Amino acid sequence: MSLILDKINYYYGKGTAFETAALKNISLTIPDGEFIGLIGHTGSGKSTLIQHMNGLIKADSGSIYFNGQDIYDKDFKMTELRRKVGLVFQYPEHQLFEATVIKDVLYGPTNMGLDKLKAEVLAYGSLRAVGISEDLLDASPFELSGGQKRRVAIAGILAMNPEILILDEPTAGLDPMGRFEILNLLKAIHEAKGITVILVSHSMEDVAEFAERLIVIDDGEIKYDDEPRKVFAHAEDLRKMGLEVPQCTELMGRLADRGLDVDRNCLTIDEAVESILNGNRRK
């Protein structure tokens, strides 16, 4: 089970005077069960890339294989791909439309042609997974708080039982606690169900803490594809791409530059605190 992108090229305005390459020769392998962060400045090609992954955009050249099958083959069932690669857009709560929470989440599995009972099992299960309590099932989605709405929207995708879950900035506009809840929720779903998660984010702190693998895209090309710790060691290069390193990584780098005995590659507050205390003890 995997998703393989092989030498993908995609152009905006192909054949016109405004033709620009949005994706250049992208090759990627997404095996089962990874938690991947995807970063890049606005317009770098992140959204175009993830829309290739579930067939919403067709590459101008190159191939995509889902579980060994060429998705551009005329016998390939695109509806299967769209179900198994769930895409949660930015501000997904704007897409809630049903009269009640449960009906909204049931929409996907029912549309897949599942019988009522199976659809309900999936819908209830995914609402439980995102932490929406049962007393909210019959509430209107529009009565919920921002964070709750977003979780209901994610449940709607989860109810399709995807193998890969791609989220485009799922924490934009949420308060710090709301961010933390959504990210922990993704981690829990990833761990419990073994679902591959691809998190598109503008928050370096978030991908540093949660992703196991980090892909950096700049100007339609993959610049880094490695462990977050190794990627964030390239602070200068990332800044040139309009990105950053987490504040604690910046701090540790600066301390190491000043000759302190600390690990310059810390990614989280916990790691930074631990490293500074250890360095202090050794002194």
Add this chain to the structure above:
Amino acid sequence: MVNFDKVTFEYIRRDEEGNVESINKALDEIDLDVKKGDFIAILGANGSGKSTLARHINALLTPTEGTVYIEGLDSKDEDNHLKIRQKTGMVFQNPDNQIIASLVEEDVGFGPENIGVPTKEIWERVAFALDKVGMTAYREKSPNNLSGGQKQRVAIAGILAMKPECIVLDEPTAMLDPKGRREVIETITELNKNEDITIILITHYMTEVIGADKIFVMNKGNIKLSGTPREIFKEVDLLKEYQLDVPQVTEIAHRLRQKGMNLPECVLTVDELVEALATGDRG
């Protein structure tokens, strides 16, 4: 400049017959006093009333009870609305919803043209405003091809062209990449310092408000804390209770202090912590 006197605002929900179904008190007897030239930040969880408060400052909403004065003008009097909106401009979260014209210069000139400013003066104001946000080079470009940070700067220029005394920004960086966030914060900081424009910034990014003169923390329609960034961010635990956070370096310093290290009570920037750790007696 901006005065709130016991301002209460209620969102009233009615059923189909017009009977009151529920009342949600979004602002609860808020007192607020912002002086000309201040840089104010407002923090608070989703649903704490921040945006409702912001919308009172340029009379998009008027109080259910109490009074809002903008430079002495009572916002309840509809005759004052035009004057109030010229004095206080608003920038919202999504840059794409705020851009209306096909060229940057036309977008910036839209406001003054609407209030009947003579053509020559419109162009002077457009030139001035674009210069102040560093977007002069894009004057004759289409706003569609700009990055998120550039679009927000154009939105700010559109307000500057109205010669405002105060700019209210409601999560202007929520949808931007790290570079875009930095551009917007640098722009408004310069406008505050060099043009003496009062800034009221609402955000969920704690690192963006460390340069503010004063921070107000909202929770459930009330202002729970107010003070300088240093006074606010030393309340690490209290802020978490209000679903907020502190900058990563502030938290690292706070935890190191708890472990007995000799550090200043509230550290706000990477520079401060590097200095304290590299030079100070670390206990």
